[in-house]
Structure formats: C-alpha cells, structure tokens
Amino acid sequence: MSSPVSIPGQQEHEPHREGIASRLNWLRAGVLGANDGIVSVAAIVVGVAGATSAGAPILTAGLAGLVGGAISMALGEYVSVSSQSDSQRALIEKERRELAEDPEGELAELAGLYEAKGLSAETAQKVAEELTERDALAAHLEVELKIDEHDVVSPWHAAGASALAFTIGGILPLLAILLPPAPVRIAVTFASVLIALALTGALSARIGGTGVLRPTIRVVVGGAAALAATFIIGRLLGTSGLVG
Numbered sequence: 001m002s003s004p005v006s007i008p009g010q011q012e013h014e015p016h017r018e019g020i021a022s023r024l025n026w027l028r029a030g031v032l033g034a035n036d037g038i039v040s041v042a043a044i045v046v047g048v049a050g051a052t053s054a055g056a057p058i059l060t061a062g063l064a065g066l067v068g069g070a071i072s073m074a075l076g077e078y079v080s081v082s083s084q085s086d087s088q089r090a091l092i093e094k095e096r097r098e099l100a101e102d103p104e105g106e107l108a109e110l111a112g113l114y115e116a117k118g119l120s121a122e123t124a125q126k127v128a129e130e131l132t133e134r135d136a137l138a139a140h141l142e143v144e145l146k147i148d149e150h151d152v153v154s155p156w157h158a159a160g161a162s163a164l165a166f167t168i169g170g171i172l173p174l175l176a177i178l179l180p181p182a183p184v185r186i187a188v189t190f191a192s193v194l195i196a197l198a199l200t201g202a203l204s205a206r207i208g209g210t211g212v213l214r215p216t217i218r219v220v221v222g223g224a225a226a227l228a229a230t231f232i233i234g235r236l237l238g239t240s241g242l243v244g
Helices: 020-051 055-101 103-116 121-145 155-178 182-208 213-240
Strands: none
Touching: 020 055, 020 155, 020 182, 020 213, 055 103, 055 121, 055 155, 103 121, 155 182, 182 213
8 A cells, every 4th residue: 555755845835735636625515515405404494484483394394304405415425426436446446457467568558658748758668667666556547547546435425424514504594593583583594594605605615716706696696596485485375375
C-alpha cells in the first residue's frame, strides 16, 4: 500500500494534498443535502400550515417528510455511489491483471502516456521505470484512469452522509413551524428558511470557487417560490373545506 508523500516545494497553505478534491466534493454534497432538507420539509409544513392551524397535522406531515426524505436521499446516494464504486473496483482489478500478464507492455504504455503529456521519450521512459518500481498499479491508475486504489468511494458512507445532511437541514423548518405561536409561525418559518438558504447557497458557492451573490439569490428565490406555492395551495384547500 502506498502512503502519501510530501511534495518538494509545496507550501503548507496550498490545497495540493491528496484527497482535497474528494473532501471538497463531500462537503459540497453535504451542503446541498442540507439545502434539500430545508426546502423539502419547509414546503411540506408550510403547505399544511396554510390549510390548518392545528399542530398535530403539521407535526405529522413534517416528520413524515423528514424521515421519508432522508431515506430517499440515502437510497438514491447508495445506488448511485454503488455503481460508481463497482466501476472503479472493476477498473482497478483489470489494471492489476494486465500488469501481472504483460508487465513490459504496461511499462511501454506508461512511458507512452508520459511522452504524450510532453516529456521526451528518454525522460518518459525513465519516469515510467521509476514509478513502476515504486508502485506500478498506482502509477497506471493515476495516469490512465485518474483514480486512487485506496480512495474508492463507499456507498454506505455516502448514504449516511446524505441522510444526515438532509435531516439536519429538515429539522430547522420543523422547529420553526412548531415552536412559535400560531399567528406568527408562517412568518417565522419563511424568515428562518430563507436565511438558512442564503447561508447554504453562499457556502456552496464558496466551496465551488464561484461568486457568492448569484448562486445565493437563485437558491433564496427558488426556496421562496416553493414555500409560497405550497402555502397558497394549502390555504386554498383549507378555505375550500376539502381539509380542516
């Protein structure tokens, strides 16, 4: 098993360490999962609150949305990441088999890949030989497939992280709709949800390295539209007498 090595000349504050992209992707996925939880549960509870002021139906609908959404997110992430993980493992095993069956051919292939990157034939051959001597499989996986044998994604971790992020996000609107007095619960929920969406939108933009203003506005406007739509539908159903 290869271990991380320091890069000569690398500055401590520079994000070049192994796994930094993976960690940023996980963080971004967590923020987006929390954002989904906020919007989904908020839309449900606001819609029910528009139809009735009774706390029990709001709590029931909110909990159902929270649990169902978290499970749905976990299942979706598990299936998606399982497919990715299976593909990665299959490619790793294929590369390992090729190295065992034709090491000389694989060495020539690796040298050719480095030569295609701009190295001279002599330098490419020397690099390929040194990397092969150190860890042939890791060298081929990095150059050919851009994957790390020891960094294969875990579907269980992905499912758990997705469910947790959704749950954390969904708890906010549930508390915001249940804790305040009935006359102000809608206003408090709207305000808290939009503030939370602004924060998650800004954080997601910062993680992605983009400007903050436009992504934040999109998230807030989209969330506000969802809340307004479900509230109006709930109010219309409540006043029509279809629900009480």
